[in-house]
Amino acid sequence: NAGVTQTPKFQVLKTGQSMTLQCAQDMNHEYMSWYRQDPGMGLRLIHYSVGAGITDQGEVPNGYNVSRSTTEDFPLRLLSAAPSQTSVYFCASSTEGLLLGGNEQFFGPGTRLTVL
């Protein structure tokens, strides 16, 4: 299994440009999520999905869109990039359902995005 993969690893955008960060997992996980990591602020949840066709907002959803057409893929779209979106973005997946113990998140390697 490749686990959780993310592309690209690095990206530089100009203000106002749009782009899509790709995330895929091959573990048949129902739950997928996007976080951004900023110094001193930890990881903040942007959007998440509990299954194909179902998405919901996290803590910091503004400026980002997501969709979940398949179980495997969960792309994150920046419609009009802003310097405040400069960050490292992590995608994560896990099983869903009422499992005891809470569900371990499996993280991708991250995408480092710079918006000029």
Next chain:
Amino acid sequence: AQSVSQHNHHVILSEAASLELGCNYSYGGTVNLFWYVQYPGQHLQLLLKYFSGDPLVKGIKGFEAEFIKSKFSFNLRKPSVQWSDTAEYFCAVNAPDSSASKIIFGSGTRLSIRP
């Protein structure tokens, strides 16, 4: 809403020193609690988790954490740190009555170990 506080932003220790990283959460109901670690240049990995039973939880690499419900705390400990423990540590909470997978992270504690 759930929230997680990690009050130590940067901790510097010498090898063999004992470690305790603080974590407090705010949520009135049943919670699942986690510690994740991010080694330099790597992505996050699960260190340990608590969901029920013995409040003292043992994880990988000699780490343990104690859940104290009355204090809303889940502090991470290790009796003797090694240089290889240099990393960033994140406490996280999940409220299983919302989604069993939705996790909120603290701001992280950077641990630097002097050889």
